[in-house]
Amino acid sequence: MKKILNNPENYADEALEGMCLAFPHLYAQSGEAGRVITRATPANSKPGIVSGGGSGHLPTFAGYVGTGLLDACAVGNVFAGPAVMDCMDAIRAANTGKGVLLLFGNYGGDKMNFAMASEMLEAEGIATRTVLACDDVGSARRDERQKRRGVAGLIYAYKIAGAKAEQPDATLDQVAEIAQRALDNTVTIGVALLPCTVPEAGKPTFTLADNEMEFGMGIHGEPGIHRGPLLAADTLADEMLNTLLQDGDIRAGDRVAVMLNSLGATPLEELFILWRQVRAGLLGHNISVSPPQIGRYATSMEMAGASLTLLKLDDELESLLNAPVASPWWSNAS
Amino acid sequence: MKKILNNPENYADEALEGMCLAFPHLYAQSGEAGRVITRATPANSKPGIVSGGGSGHLPTFAGYVGTGLLDACAVGNVFAGPAVMDCMDAIRAANTGKGVLLLFGNYGGDKMNFAMASEMLEAEGIATRTVLACDDVGSARRDERQKRRGVAGLIYAYKIAGAKAEQPDATLDQVAEIAQRALDNTVTIGVALLPCTVPEAGKPTFTLADNEMEFGMGIHGEPGIHRGPLLAADTLADEMLNTLLQDGDIRAGDRVAVMLNSLGATPLEELFILWRQVRAGLLGHNISVSPPQIGRYATSMEMAGASLTLLKLDDELESLLNAPVASPWWSNAS
Numbered sequence: 001m002k003k004i005l006n007n008p009e010n011y012a013d014e015a016l017e018g019m020c021l022a023f024p025h026l027y028a029q030s031g032e033a034g035r036v037i038t039r040a041t042p043a044n045s046k047p048g049i050v051s052g053g054g055s056g057h058l059p060t061f062a063g064y065v066g067t068g069l070l071d072a073c074a075v076g077n078v079f080a081g082p083a084v085m086d087c088m089d090a091i092r093a094a095n096t097g098k099g100v101l102l103l104f105g106n107y108g109g110d111k112m113n114f115a116m117a118s119e120m121l122e123a124e125g126i127a128t129r130t131v132l133a134c135d136d137v138g139s140a141r142r143d144e145r146q147k148r149r150g151v152a153g154l155i156y157a158y159k160i161a162g163a164k165a166e167q168p169d170a171t172l173d174q175v176a177e178i179a180q181r182a183l184d185n186t187v188t189i190g191v192a193l194l195p196c197t198v199p200e201a202g203k204p205t206f207t208l209a210d211n212e213m214e215f216g217m218g219i220h221g222e223p224g225i226h227r228g229p230l231l232a233a234d235t236l237a238d239e240m241l242n243t244l245l246q247d248g249d250i251r252a253g254d255r256v257a258v259m260l261n262s263l264g265a266t267p268l269e270e271l272f273i274l275w276r277q278v279r280a281g282l283l284g285h286n287i288s289v290s291p292p293q294i295g296r297y298a299t300s301m302e303m304a305g306a307s308l309t310l311l312k313l314d315d316e317l318e319s320l321l322n323a324p325v326a327s328p329w330w331s332n333a334s
Numbered sequence: 335m336k337k338i339l340n341n342p343e344n345y346a347d348e349a350l351e352g353m354c355l356a357f358p359h360l361y362a363q364s365g366e367a368g369r370v371i372t373r374a375t376p377a378n379s380k381p382g383i384v385s386g387g388g389s390g391h392l393p394t395f396a397g398y399v400g401t402g403l404l405d406a407c408a409v410g411n412v413f414a415g416p417a418v419m420d421c422m423d424a425i426r427a428a429n430t431g432k433g434v435l436l437l438f439g440n441y442g443g444d445k446m447n448f449a450m451a452s453e454m455l456e457a458e459g460i461a462t463r464t465v466l467a468c469d470d471v472g473s474a475r476r477d478e479r480q481k482r483r484g485v486a487g488l489i490y491a492y493k494i495a496g497a498k499a500e501q502p503d504a505t506l507d508q509v510a511e512i513a514q515r516a517l518d519n520t521v522t523i524g525v526a527l528l529p530c531t532v533p534e535a536g537k538p539t540f541t542l543a544d545n546e547m548e549f550g551m552g553i554h555g556e557p558g559i560h561r562g563p564l565l566a567a568d569t570l571a572d573e574m575l576n577t578l579l580q581d582g583d584i585r586a587g588d589r590v591a592v593m594l595n596s597l598g599a600t601p602l603e604e605l606f607i608l609w610r611q612v613r614a615g616l617l618g619h620n621i622s623v624s625p626p627q628i629g630r631y632a633t634s635m636e637m638a639g640a641s642l643t644l645l646k647l648d649d650e651l652e653s654l655l656n657a658p659v660a661s662p663w664w665s666n667a668s
Binding site: 234 | 336337338339340345346348349350351352353355356357359389390392393397527528544545564566567568570598599600601602603604605606607608609610613625626628629630633635636638640662665
């Protein structure tokens with residue numbers, strides 16, 4: 001295991017601690033074990049937005065706490081869901097009296113723990129709504145969309161719901177509605193080249209042959225659509241784009257936001273090589289493109305591979321996507 | 335070679351093309367082969383700043399073209415210097431009549447080609463100054479500092495000289511002086527865990543055993559100070575910091591900027607784990623710390639490892655470091 005760490009059991013805690021020490025003007029740590037990340041300066045009065053999930057995906061999830069994004073985040077161990085108590089503490093921290101949106105990926109553990117937390121807090125009088133990211137088309141067929149995993153498309157939902165929630169007089173229902181609308185319009189496909197290693201396990205999450213890739217693999221190494229020889233970049237870009245266009249409700253004349261996300265080790269150079277062809281493909285289908293997000297938004301530590309996300313825009317979604325934000329991990333320059 | 339590419343010979347060109355297509359409001363491509371990156375909207379009247387170097391280090395070098403940073407950049411093949419003609423075109427593009435600073439890393443090929451370019455352009459009446467980054471303490475002893483390679487510390491010089499050059503009435507000499515001052519105050523040490531693969535070579539740049547690291551290795555895989563077992567993160571952080579403090583002219587009561595830079599595959603989690611200990615070490619030496627830069631600033635594609643850079647600040651350097659900037663790769667939120 002070639003990783004920079006101390007005791008593997010402390011990997012998640014030390015990474016979170018380091019992040020908060022690096023950006024004390026942005027993040028504060030709370031919760032029994034420091035696993036709840038909140039804004040350093042909580043918002044005064046707005047519908048709260050909480051997310052959560054496992055460690056090992058930075059800047060997802062906790063990095064997206066900030067003005068115009070999340071209010072709080074509950075974090076689990078590497079690739080493990082957050083504890084119920086931490087979900088509760090995150091929701092309490094995010095509540096200014098206007099209720100809290102729980103916005104996270106469609107994974108069994110996360111769903112169960114957030115459901116228990118919200119049930120207990122509803123009893124205390126905190127209103128909650130839950131919106132799940134199910135954007136990974138590699139994880140289930142379109143007619144069973146509710147079974148799909150949530151991946152990088154969740155970040156678009158953070159950005160859009162986060163901007164909506166900062167608007168004066170925004171209500172919890174409006175914030176939940178726009179998050180759901182963003183996610184209904186979002187599809188993602190990933191491809192994996194090399195695995196990562198979960199520190200406590202100490203061995204790679206999966207094995208691929210020297211010239212093999214897995215198309216549709218999940219960000220924790222969950223099975224995808226097919227394995228095969230590593231494709232040339234342009235062929236791979238075409239296959240990823242066509243998979244999304246065949247699945248998604250995106251047609252000539254539409255406008256999309258595009259995220260090309262490295263899973264970790266895949267360098268910017270290779271994202272840009274993919275981008276040439278993805279962009280050409282979209283324009284070839286007469287689909288117009290807003291300024292793309294290209295970089296590392298939702299990673300799996302040192303995994304090699306990339307994901308492509310398309311978000312079909314309308315005027316409101318695009319305006320919210322371009323609203324100001326305070327985060328080291330979301331650049332308005334892009 | 336597990337990389338996302340088409341023909342390996344086109345890796346650098348396609349990556350540059352994709353970057354410019356992704357950010358057309360920031361970057362424009364020129365030069366005979368498209369290897370000169372300039373601002374999409376050139377500055378009106380200021381001392382120009384040009385850099386250059388090989389591909390494979392994104393966002394270094396070309397990503398730092400932008401307001402408050404570089405005016406133009408000449409780019410070579412992966413890990414190869416830029417062509418003389420491209421250096422000349424970059425300098426011409428950056429010249430508004432106030433001359434041009436050539437600010438790049440201390441590598442033989444880059445020096446030779448920029449020297450030839452500047453000599454020819456001086457004959458045409460374009461004033462130039464040259465400042466070299468020699469920040470890598472792993473590459474030569476302190477008493478032979480002029481032999482040291484330039485690594486991530488160059489980015490601090492871009493930021494500081496770039497901010498200075500935007501000031502009304504700034505002169506070329508002033509911009510060169512502040513770049514030199516920044517670099518005189520900058521030291522970097524790197525550690526390598528896993529190699530990258532240069533596309534045209536098709537095999538890893540070096541070999542390390544399963545539990546081995548190389549301390550002080552250069553970003554192209556140049557030999558470092560010693561090889562040994564991979565250290566625990568806190569021990570490694572201490573060793574990196576102590577190496578810099580023993581070399582640099584940084585003492586109790588000083589204030590420093592700190593960059594913790596991933597060479598590519600090493601994830602944010604591990605940079606933050608290092609940061610805890612680096613920060614504690616600095617504070618323990620009674621050295622105060624400005625908001626750090628933690629992320630991927632100067633990479634070697636998918637190489638695993640990290641570098642630590644310290645820049646001793648004075649009031650002017652700190653003010654320039656915090657000046658506004660338009661770049662996806664330098665976040666003022668950090």
